[in-house]
Amino acid sequence: MDEKQINVRTRMSRRQMLRGAGIAGAALGAARLAGAVSAAPRAAAGPIFLRGQGTTELSFFYPVGVAGPLAKLMQGLVDDFNKANPSIKVNASFTGSYVDTTTKVQTAVQAKNPPDTAVLLATDLQTMLDLKAIVPVSDLKAGATFDPKDYQQAFFQDTQAEGKTWSVPFQRSTPVLYYNKDVLQKAGGNAEQPPQTWTELVDTSKKIMDAKAAKWGVEFPTSGTAYWLFQCLAIQAGKDLNGEDHTHVNFDTTEATDALTWLVDLSKTNKVMPTGVIDWASVPTDFSSGNTAFAYHSTGSLTAILKEAKFKVGTAFMPKDKQFGTNTGGGNIYIFKDAPADHQQAAWTFAQWMTAPAQATRWAIATGYVPVRISSTDSTEWKDYVAKTPQATTAVDQLKYAKPELTAHQSAQIQKFMSDAVQAAVAGQKQPADALKLAQQQADAILKQYR
Amino acid sequence: MVQSETARAAVPVATARTSRRGAGALIPYLLILPGFFFVAAFTIYPVGSVIVHSLMRQNLAHPVPVWTGLTNYKDTFSDPIFRQVLGNTLLYVVMVVPPAVILGLIFAMIVNQKSKVASFLRTAFFYPIVLPLVSVASVWLFVMTPEYGLLSKAAQLLHLSEPALLRSPSTALPALAIVGIWRQTGFYAIFLLAGLQGIDKEVENAARLDGAGPVRLTLNIRLPLLWPTLVFVITLAMINALQTLDLVYVMTQGGPSNATNVFLFHIYETQFSFSNTGAASALSVIFLVMIGAVSAVNIFVVDRLRGEASGA
Incomplete structure (x- = not known):
């Protein structure tokens, strides 16, 4: 929802109230709220009747989920595609966060007016299938350069369902542990040996704070989609949150409880992290301004952090408990079923171009995302880049411990139950075990409909 | 009130033009029709629709609406x-x-x-x-x-x-x-x-x-x-x-x-x-x-x- 729409709603509902309003006015307010939201994708989809002759105009929605001027970079990439492909004109619309974008697309799909193509979370696959909203890209005619085996398999596996490929990995990431090398050294540590285990992380953080080398030891953001980072802790503790299929999740386990207790204790008993729910978007700034020595964040924020930090930045695998572990994150490019056939084919051309090795390398270098193509990592550009920025290799290497991101039927709601549980525990409202038990009950109530 | 005056004035004219009293009685309703249309389209219909939908089960698991009462x-x-x-x-x-x-x-x-x-x-x-x-x-x-x-x-x-x-x-x-x-x-x-x-x-x-x-x-x-x-x-x-x-x-x-x-x-x-x-x-x-x-x-x-x- 953009600024203008919100204002229209406020102004209008206020005017109604002045008229004395009553029940009818209230109903209109509620209806208008719905209207404002559902009107958004339509407006953004662009004027179809202005299409040039012989040019296929595509509407393309994309979110920005990490730090940095990504909207500008995306527009640059799309402009280059349009120049290279005169028969296709992609109109890119920045549609907010991942959650906002999924919401907009879902609404547009239900209003039978979806964009032609969009970047959505890899985990939205099941929801999009339930909505019957997308076409399998494996049914479309692939170009000569398309090679499924050249995509990083940790990312490609969550494009698969019912024996088909439903999307292509585009901006994919894993979380990594960012650390301040200068601070580590000041506190008597070795800048090239970051903590490897949960215990080491806490001990090192304490040393850093005792030496007053940094205000805080570590920051682990838990605002918004807290489930994402938390899933890594659960995997490290020994049990993934994902169940055996999309109708089961493992929230209420001893491993998850251990993980959540450890997270809560970072502030509660160990006092190496600020209390309360730390904002996702503020952590890169907190880290690059030297406020915290360690930070959990997406590798997608690497470029922005390197640009802003005035100290030596290190990246490392997230510390292990029983094992190293991470999930993957980020978005894939989907193509929508209600788009005309020629648009679908054009969108597929676009998606292949966007994820071709050259563009994959370019996008990864510009942002810090992991290159989605294996051959990208053999390119000269990438090799030159990692020679200068060795921090970028951590996420690629960490892929061997990667598990798919938490997903299920109605994944947005299931993920929110988990995020709520993490936030309730971190804020001290609930004991970790109780919070996870409730999340499990809430999730089961929904998932049992699909079993 | 202005409106009631117009209505009163309209009735004799209408009866003069047609012998059937029923058609004349319709005039006030015709006059409120444009206003009623907007109220119906933007208030009554949405409210009715939301009430009906509240009595149906319709979600991602069950995309086809089914009557479920309360x-x-x-x-x-x-x-x-x-x-x-x-x-x-x-x-x-x-x-x-x-x-x-x-x-x-x-x-x-x-x-x-x-x-x-x-x-x-x-x-x-x-x-x-x-x-x-x-x-x-x-x-x-x-x-x-x-x-x-x-x-x-x-x-x-x-x-x-x-x-x-x-x-x-x-x-x-x-x-x-x-x-x-x-x-x-x-x-x-x-x-x-x-x-x-x-x-x-x-x-x-x-x-x-x-x-x-x-x-x-x-x-x-x-x-x-x-x-x-x-x-x-x-x-x-x-x-x-x-x-x-x-x-x-x-x-x-x-x-x-x-x-x-x-x-x-x-x-x-x-x-x-x-x-x-x-x-x-x-x-x-x-x-x-x-x-x-x-x-x-x-x-x-x-x-x-x-x-x-x-x-x-």
Whole structure:
């Protein structure tokens, strides 16, 4: 929802109230709220009747989920595609966060007016299938350069369902542990040996704070989609949150409880992290301004952090408990079923171009995302880049411990139950075990409909 | 009334033109048709539709709507998140309405006094309401950001512990309430100012001649005469507070852990993020009833006050 729409709603509902309003006015307010939201994708989809002759105009929605001027970079990439492909004109619309974008697309799909193509979370696959909203890209005619085996398999596996490929990995990431090398050294540590285990992380953080080398030891953001980072802790503790299929999740386990207790204790008993729910978007700034020595964040924020930090930045695998572990994150490019056939084919051309090795390398270098193509990592550009920025290799290497991101039927709601549980525990409202038990009950109530 | 005159005039003309009285009787209905069309299309139909949908099961698991009676309502009332949302919403109303109305009244009284700074103050009180709410929310978000926000910087200067209002479920809703009060107070002050200026100067002068000081003048003359405006402003404030969405959307997205998840935001996420049309419709109907109740009380009280005023 953009600024203008919100204002229209406020102004209008206020005017109604002045008229004395009553029940009818209230109903209109509620209806208008719905209207404002559902009107958004339509407006953004662009004027179809202005299409040039012989040019296929595509509407393309994309979110920005990490730090940095990504909207500008995306527009640059799309402009280059349009120049290279005169028969296709992609109109890119920045549609907010991942959650906002999924919401907009879902609404547009239900209003039978979806964009032609969009970047959505890899985990939205099941929801999009339930909505019957997308076409399998494996049914479309692939170009000569398309090679499924050249995509990083940790990312490609969550494009698969019912024996088909439903999307292509585009901006994919894993979380990594960012650390301040200068601070580590000041506190008597070795800048090239970051903590490897949960215990080491806490001990090192304490040393850093005792030496007053940094205000805080570590920051682990838990605002918004807290489930994402938390899933890594659960995997490290020994049990993934994902169940055996999309109708089961493992929230209420001893491993998850251990993980959540450890997270809560970072502030509660160990006092190496600020209390309360730390904002996702503020952590890169907190880290690059030297406020915290360690930070959990997406590798997608690497470029922005390197640009802003005035100290030596290190990246490392997230510390292990029983094992190293991470999930993957980020978005894939989907193509929508209600788009005309020629648009679908054009969108597929676009998606292949966007994820071709050259563009994959370019996008990864510009942002810090992991290159989605294996051959990208053999390119000269990438090799030159990692020679200068060795921090970028951590996420690629960490892929061997990667598990798919938490997903299920109605994944947005299931993920929110988990995020709520993490936030309730971190804020001290609930004991970790109780919070996870409730999340499990809430999730089961929904998932049992699909079993 | 202009309308009734036209109607009365129209009837004889119509009967003169046609011998059948039935056709003439149709004219008034034809005349209200355009107005009725808009009410029907934008109020009656949506309300009817949301009521019907609230009685059907329609969500991602069951995309085809099926009649389920009151199941959506039963599920809603037994949902712990709904109870939390309802609690948050009512708490927000309680935190925002009394301070906003009382401060608005004080502002109005300050501005009502003839002084050189009155017009400056009027602008100062009123400008929060003309700013786009999303910008307001973004600016306040910056003010409240831990470590860098103005509030944190101020606390650092004074060597106080830094507030992290939006990080904790216990302070996030009060923090939003502060923004809500800041936003709304000036708006209510304008209504109350108009009310104050509408009070007959002769009544005030008579009271002054009887020896009433500023305090008695306010308590015994102005406040009673301002009562109808005050009731209206309180109702307006309650409805505005119940309808809060934008602040939540920009500043907290309902978090942390649903601590700022208010009614409209919950309807929004249920429909547009979770695609649960049945549950969202039931929530909308419940919301409608709540707003309707507030409005009905307003109409009832104001009508009675008007009745008393004209009877006296």
